[in-house]
Amino acid sequence: MDTTWDSLAGVRRWSAVLGAAATATILYGLWMVFFWVPTERTMGIVQRIFYLHVPSAWVAFLAFGIVALCSLGYLWLKDPRLDAIAVSAAEQGLVFTTIVLITGPLWGKLAWGAWWVWEPRLTLTLLLWFIYAGYFMLRGAAESPERGKRFAAILGVVGAVDIPLIHVSVNWWRSQHPQPVILRPEGATADPEIVRTLMVWLLGLTLLFFALLLARYGAERLGERVETLRLRGGSRRPAPHSQGVSV
Amino acid sequence: MSAPAAAPVLEARALERWYGPLPAVRGVDFALSRGEFLTVFGPNGAGKTTLLRMLCGAVRPTRGEVRVGGEPTHGAEDEGWRRRIGLLSHQTFLYPGLTAAENLDFYARLYGLRDRGTKVARSLESVGLLDRRDDRVRTFSRGMQQRLALARTLLHEPEVVLLDEPYTGLDPHAAALLNGVLEALRDGRRTVVLVTHNLSQGLELADRVAVQVGGRWVSDEPRGAVDAAGFERLYTERVAAAVGGRAA
Amino acid sequence: MRGEPGASYLAQVWAVARKDLLLEARSRERLVAMATFAVLVAVVFSFSIDPTAVRARSIAGAMIWVTVLFAGTLGLGRSFALEREADALTGLMVAPVERGALFLGKWLANVVIVGAVEAVIFPAYALFFGLAWPAGSLPALLAVVFCATAGFLALGTLFAGVAAHTRMGETLLPILLLPLLIPVVIFASSATQRLLVGRPVAEVASQLRMLAAFGLIFLFTCTALFGSVLEE
Numbered sequence: 001m002d003t004t005w006d007s008l009a010g011v012r013r014w015s016a017v018l019g020a021a022a023t024a025t026i027l028y029g030l031w032m033v034f035f036w037v038p039t040e041r042t043m044g045i046v047q048r049i050f051y052l053h054v055p056s057a058w059v060a061f062l063a064f065g066i067v068a069l070c071s072l073g074y075l076w077l078k079d080p081r082l083d084a085i086a087v088s089a090a091e092q093g094l095v096f097t098t099i100v101l102i103t104g105p106l107w108g109k110l111a112w113g114a115w116w117v118w119e120p121r122l123t124l125t126l127l128l129w130f131i132y133a134g135y136f137m138l139r140g141a142a143e144s145p146e147r148g149k150r151f152a153a154i155l156g157v158v159g160a161v162d163i164p165l166i167h168v169s170v171n172w173w174r175s176q177h178p179q180p181v182i183l184r185p186e187g188a189t190a191d192p193e194i195v196r197t198l199m200v201w202l203l204g205l206t207l208l209f210f211a212l213l214l215a216r217y218g219a220e221r222l223g224e225r226v227e228t229l230r231l232r233g234g235s236r237r238p239a240p241h242s243q244g245v246s247v
Numbered sequence: 248m249s250a251p252a253a254a255p256v257l258e259a260r261a262l263e264r265w266y267g268p269l270p271a272v273r274g275v276d277f278a279l280s281r282g283e284f285l286t287v288f289g290p291n292g293a294g295k296t297t298l299l300r301m302l303c304g305a306v307r308p309t310r311g312e313v314r315v316g317g318e319p320t321h322g323a324e325d326e327g328w329r330r331r332i333g334l335l336s337h338q339t340f341l342y343p344g345l346t347a348a349e350n351l352d353f354y355a356r357l358y359g360l361r362d363r364g365t366k367v368a369r370s371l372e373s374v375g376l377l378d379r380r381d382d383r384v385r386t387f388s389r390g391m392q393q394r395l396a397l398a399r400t401l402l403h404e405p406e407v408v409l410l411d412e413p414y415t416g417l418d419p420h421a422a423a424l425l426n427g428v429l430e431a432l433r434d435g436r437r438t439v440v441l442v443t444h445n446l447s448q449g450l451e452l453a454d455r456v457a458v459q460v461g462g463r464w465v466s467d468e469p470r471g472a473v474d475a476a477g478f479e480r481l482y483t484e485r486v487a488a489a490v491g492g493r494a495a
Numbered sequence: 496m497r498g499e500p501g502a503s504y505l506a507q508v509w510a511v512a513r514k515d516l517l518l519e520a521r522s523r524e525r526l527v528a529m530a531t532f533a534v535l536v537a538v539v540f541s542f543s544i545d546p547t548a549v550r551a552r553s554i555a556g557a558m559i560w561v562t563v564l565f566a567g568t569l570g571l572g573r574s575f576a577l578e579r580e581a582d583a584l585t586g587l588m589v590a591p592v593e594r595g596a597l598f599l600g601k602w603l604a605n606v607v608i609v610g611a612v613e614a615v616i617f618p619a620y621a622l623f624f625g626l627a628w629p630a631g632s633l634p635a636l637l638a639v640v641f642c643a644t645a646g647f648l649a650l651g652t653l654f655a656g657v658a659a660h661t662r663m664g665e666t667l668l669p670i671l672l673l674p675l676l677i678p679v680v681i682f683a684s685s686a687t688q689r690l691l692v693g694r695p696v697a698e699v700a701s702q703l704r705m706l707a708a709f710g711l712i713f714l715f716t717c718t719a720l721f722g723s724v725l726e727e
Contacts, residue, residue: 075723130674137670141661145267151657154720155671158650161716162675165709169678172705176685228268305588306727329591330501340586342577344518356510357590359502383521392581399586 008218015214022211025204029197037197046110051197053103055205056096057125063093063209064128064163067135071156074149080224083149086156088216090135092209097129120170127166131159254317256281256438257302257407261311264297264462271297273462274311279455281406282435286453287442287464290486294462295442299411302440303334315407330358333405337415339396343385347376347395350384351402358403370398374428390421397428408432410441414448422448446479458482460489507592511600512607518577519608525570526608530615533566537619551624556688559620560643560680566616567609567647568672571655572665574605579659588725598721602652602714609644632690639690639703643683646710650675653717656724682706 033051040047070086073079104122105115116122135152142148255278262275271294279285289295300306302313304320312319315328334340341350348367355363371377374394384392393413400408410429414422429452432439441449442459450456450473457467465485473481502510519525540558544551551558578584587597617640620626628636650672658668686702 075720127674127677130670134667134671134674137663137667138657138661141663141667143660143662147660150723150726151660154653154657154723157720158653158675158713158716161712162678165678165712166675169681169705172701173681173685224268231268300585300727303589305585326591326593327501329589332589334586334589336582336585338582338585340583341581342514342518342583343580344521344577345514349514349517353510353514354586354590356513357502357507357587357592359506359591 008221011214011218011221015211015218018207018211018214022204022207025200025207029200029204032197032200037193038191040191040194044110046107049103049107051201053100053107054198055202056099056103057121058202059205059209060093060096060100060125060128062206063089063096064132064160066213067093067156068160071153071160074153075157080149081221083153084217084220084224085213086153087139087149088213088220090132090152090156091216092212094129094132094136096205096209097125097132100125101129118170118174120167120174123170124163124167127170128159128163131155131162135159254281255279255314256283256316257440258314258317259298259302259311260314262298262301262308262313263310264294264301264306265309270294270462272301272308272459275459275462275464277457277464277467279438279440281438282433283454284433284439284452285441285455285457286449287440287457287459288444288446288449288482289442289459290444293444293459295444295459296411297462298459299334299409299440299442302407303332303409304329305334330403331405332407332409333400333403334409334411335397335400335413336411337413339384339392340399341384341392341396344383346381346383347371347387348380350395351399354399354402360403366402370402371395373401374398389416390418390424393417393421393425394428397425406437408437408439410439410443412443412445413441414443414445426452446482450475450478458485460486463489465489501591504593504596507596508600508603511587511592511597512603515574515577515601515604516607519604525573526611529566529570529609529612532569533562533612533616534619536562536565537616537623541623552626552691553688555620555624555626555691556684556686559616559687560684562616562620563609563613563644564647564673564676564680565669566612567644567651568669570608570612571605571648571651572658572668574601574652574655575659584725594722594725595718597725598652598656598718599714601656602648602717605648605652606644609648610641613640613644626691628691629693632693632696635696635699635703636687636690639683639686639699639706642703642706642710643679646706646713647676647679649710649713649717653721653724656721660724678705678709682709 029051033048037048037051039045066089067086070082070089074082074086100122104119104125108117108119108122109115135155138155139148139152142151258278259275262272263270264272273294275298277285287295287298297306301308304313307321312321314320315331318328320328342353345353348371351367351370352363355367360366368377368380371380374397376391376395376398379387379391384395387395393416397413413425413429417425426448429439429441433452439452441452443449450470453470455467455469456473456478457464459465465488466481537558540562541551544554575584578587621628651668654668654671658664658671661667682702682705686699686706689699689702690696
């Protein structure tokens with residue numbers, strides 16, 4: 001570990017730029033949802049929650065992809081920056097899967113008449129949420145911070161291999177059971193206004209994701225530096241978190 | 248078969264290990280030739296165990312490298328160098344639920360030894376445990392367990408023997424017994440590294456004495472240059488100086 | 496002095512598996528604990544199911560696999576506790592053993608031990624719930640059980656190694672494992688159920704294929720990742 005640190009000024013600047021763009025896009029998106037886009041004919045007003053629900057699901061899976069790639073990279077190269085990106089992405093993933101899991105049932109109650117339906121994509125998101133939750137538990141419970149990073153990365157890689165298998169199996173499982181008669185969102189005729197609003201939201205939330213990712217990454221790196229200085233500076237004071245130094 | 252005496256059997260080159268932001272070992276350099284016995288003294292937390300674990304390949308160095316027989320060990324395609332090393336720690340690495348013979352037989356299989364039965368029996372005999380061969384290790388005293396651990400370490404006849412605080416938890420009798428076996432290791436064929444915080448042990452056996460504080464070697468001298476009586480004072484001074492220098 | 500050729504990969508796998516099985520044969524603690532727990536779960540199920548509302552025969556596949564996964568997870572935690580008792584894991588890491596061989600050895604021992612528990616679970620359920628599998632379906636059932644167990648324990652052995660190095664230890668294991676094991680649950684219970692009600696063996700071919708694929712994929716992935724669990 002070097003004492004010369006790479007500057008985080010660029011990270012902060014880009015986070016601010018993306019954050020501003022995200023805010024503008026989402027404000028525009030909100031205006032579209034409430035004042036501009038026509039109400040979908042078959043589903044009615046409740047369909048509007050989709051502008052938050054669908055892009056959140058997209059961002060959650062994007063985050064998971066980033067976690068998987070950075071985890072693999074971390075196991076390979078042992079670069080702490082890759083771990084910092086992975087943990088930042090995993091945090092966003094947990095937040096956005098939570099949004100999906102809240103907005104899904106809100107819509108489902110009105111559209112399907114049930115709070116929870118084992119719809120394949122919703123089920124997959126639920127399992128993804130559990131994997132993310134395990135990711136953070138594992139990190140926190142490891143005997144040393146270094147182990148925690150490595151173990152979390154292992155879960156990130158295994159999860160990425162497993163998610164397609166879970167997807168296939170959940171789809172297969174659904175195909176074996178009689179399905180309740182539901183209104184499928186993609187079955188509805190998609191007005192161009194609806195598509196455009198959805199695209200704006202997709203862009204807005206993706207920008208927000210990257211803005212938060214960079215901000216979180218900067219904070220994570222800064223935290224590591226503080227920890228380093230604290231551990232090195234106080235040689236007379238006992239360091240309470242010096243696990244991992246099994247000498 | 249026999250390498251020239253000058254060729255180092257075990258080498259550390261600018262060896263470093265960091266745990267996150269904290270250094271455990273910093274810039275340790277040495278080369279040991281065949282038959283040399285090195286003792287590394289140091290207070291608790293000096294990074295001695297980490298040093299030893301890097302030498303035997305259980306811990307990956309952050310920087311620098313370890314060479315066994317001139318070949319770098321980390322990232323080596325052929326793991327054959329591991330068969331040239333034996334590690335004895337204060338932990339026995341034994342399975343309490345297995346018998347003495349089964350424990351050794353397991354390690355003999357891992358090391359791919361031929362003639363396992365004979366080797367295991369001979370090894371048990373050398374540490375005086377042949378009559379307890381079919382008893383579970385759980386029933387052994389601490390001293391007997393440590394002797395069995397020593398048999399395990401030497402089972403595959405390693406050229407390099409690494410000893411990590413081997414005296415911990417031994418009564419004076421068992422310690423004397425261990426000393427006898429270690430003395431026998433000084434047959435000119437084996438290279439030994441002993442790390443300990445206990446100044447009363449390990450000084451007589453050593454050809455070379457180093458002191459490690461805060462991950463660094465603050466002294467490294469041939470045994471002849473060290474006055475046994477004055478060493479303790481010297482050691483205390485050096486440790487205090489090194490710790491003081493770091494705090495300043 | 497060094498004429499030894501070293502142990503082959505398979506010999507290393509076998510040495511590790513043999514050692515684990517020997518330890519288990521001595522103490523039988525995992526086996527007894529898992530089998531007792533499994534039979535207890537079956538008893539608890541029979542008390543908790545209302546026989547007038549649902550016939551046990553129509554949900555037996557689900558009950559059996561829930562039991563296998565819970566009982567298996569219970570015993571998996573011990574798999575690495577053995578290695579940490581006198582820090583034997585360090586001894587293994589210093590030895591010339593491939594990390595993958597170490598993993599496969601422990602996996603193999605776990606498959607044998609959990610297989611023995613399954614040999615108790617299936618008859619126990621047959622007894623308590625009056626189930627009988629048609630004789631012709633037995634080879635297919637064995638294949639399903641083997642593939643599902645292999646996949647389950649590939650992930651189970653990897654995460655048992657991970658959990659052993661955490662403060663939460665064995666508590667964490669089911670939380671990490673169960674979401675990842677959903678494919679095993681789905682395909683194994685459905686195949687077991689179909690064979691039980693006497694559907695043709697060909698009908699479970701797709702489930703069996705999926706279980707085999709899951710097993711192979713994770714046996715490979717986890718063998719490759721195991722080195723990262725151990726290294727320091």
